[in-house]
Amino acid sequence: MAQRPTNWAGNLTFHVEHVHRPASLDELRELVTRSHRLRVLGTGHSFSAIADTTGNLVSLAGLPQSIAMDPDGTSVTVAGAVRYGELSEYLHRHGRALHNLGSLPHISVAGSCATATHGSGVGNGGLATAVTSMTVMSADGTVRTFHAGEDVFAGVVVGLGTVGVVLDLTLTTEPTYNVEQYVYEDLPRSELDDHFDAIMSAAYSVSLFTQWQDPLIRQVWVKHRPDRHGVWQGGETWHRARLADGPRHPLPGISPVSCTEQLGVAGPWQERLPHFRLDFTPSNGEEVQSEFFVPREHGLAAVQALHEVSSGFSHLVQATEIRTVAADTHWMSPYYQRDVVAVHFTWVKDQTRVLAALPLVEKTLAPYRAVPHWGKLTTMPADEVRAGFPRIGDFRELARTLDPQGMFRNDFVDRVVCTV
Secondary structure, eight states: OOOBBBOHHHOOOSSSSSSEEOOHHHHHHHHHHTTTEEEEESSSOOOTTTOOOOSSSOOTTTTTOOOOOOTTEEEEEEEETTHHHHHHHHHHTTEEOOOOSSSTTTHHHHHHHHHOOOOOOOOOOOOOGGGEEEEEEEEEEEEEETTTTSTTTTHHHTTTTTTEEEEEEEEEOOOEEEEEEEEEEEEEEEHHHHHHHHHHHHSSEEEEESSSSSSEEEEEEEEEOOOHHSOOOOSSSEEEEEEEOOOOSSSSTTGGGGGGOOOOOOOEETTTTTOTTSSSSOSSSEEEEEEEEEEEGGGGHHHHHHHGGGTTTTGGEEEEEEEEOOOOOOOOTTTTTTTTTEEEEEEEEEHHHHHHHHHHHHHHGGGGOOOOOOOOOOOOOOOHHEEEEEEEHHHHHHHHOTTTOOOOHHHHHHIIEEEO
């Protein structure tokens, strides 16, 4: 019997025995129209079962990986399986940029947008907020393009894989820009308590890394845009944290060779906004991940509450990253009409113990209206997840309209989203 494929981290083994890789649109259409159920696999960086299926699992990596700039340069149309790293390099060569990137440039554009994957910054929306149109193949093989401004557009962009096979997306761009990256160490808890909003909004993007031990914040990664904010004013000491004297990795004891350049050396946006470089594998997958989002006004209280109970889970934490995401209008986005603080856990690769610890984390965050990342591990009951998405009923009806037979759904979507 063939060995079944797994996700990147290896914590999830898919139900199918192989992944289909059509080499043309006609081959894809033939596969789609004969499928009872089908899900599209991106780069496999999700830790949840959102991409799993008992039907056909398909990768679009064998299709032409096209990237095309519009004539006026203000937008770019990209095949769904293209990774952000390749797209970013293309844009930079053409003097253009995206507003934000995730921590990893290795993730696909379509998969990232479908799961509301994000970068960081109090004024920066998730990656899907750059999307202005999206072309999909439906269950009957027909192709349709959705455009910004249409009534259903806000429902299809963060589509959780349910609206069809995403063939390409058009993203808005801006002129290329430089970013400076600084890492500060050992931020005292008292500074965070007294200046949380000021710290999180001090630069274009700010990430806090903690292992839930004193000092609370082991590292602060600051990504500064000189074209927006002038000269960085942090200095050698900032909020009583010390400027690192060399490059750092977010996880303790790991070489920073895979990380993007630090020490305030200015460089192009695509080489600073991610934490990790495209030409390196950032980790060997020896981890599992969870992430939860709370309204920004509750961010500090949520972090303080987690610290109070951290003895119940800190022994399983490699690192926790705390950052911000700006509100958007996508129905199934955790940031729908609310600015959020994101609390991301990189756990040791012991899923049984992590799943046993997650209820404590989730119970602690529940009073702050937390919702999980669609692609990360969670034990939150489905009804509690659904309660965090006010447009989920509209999305459910849209999914049924676009895919009446539920071909693009799976057990995860049926259980969490489509069950009433």
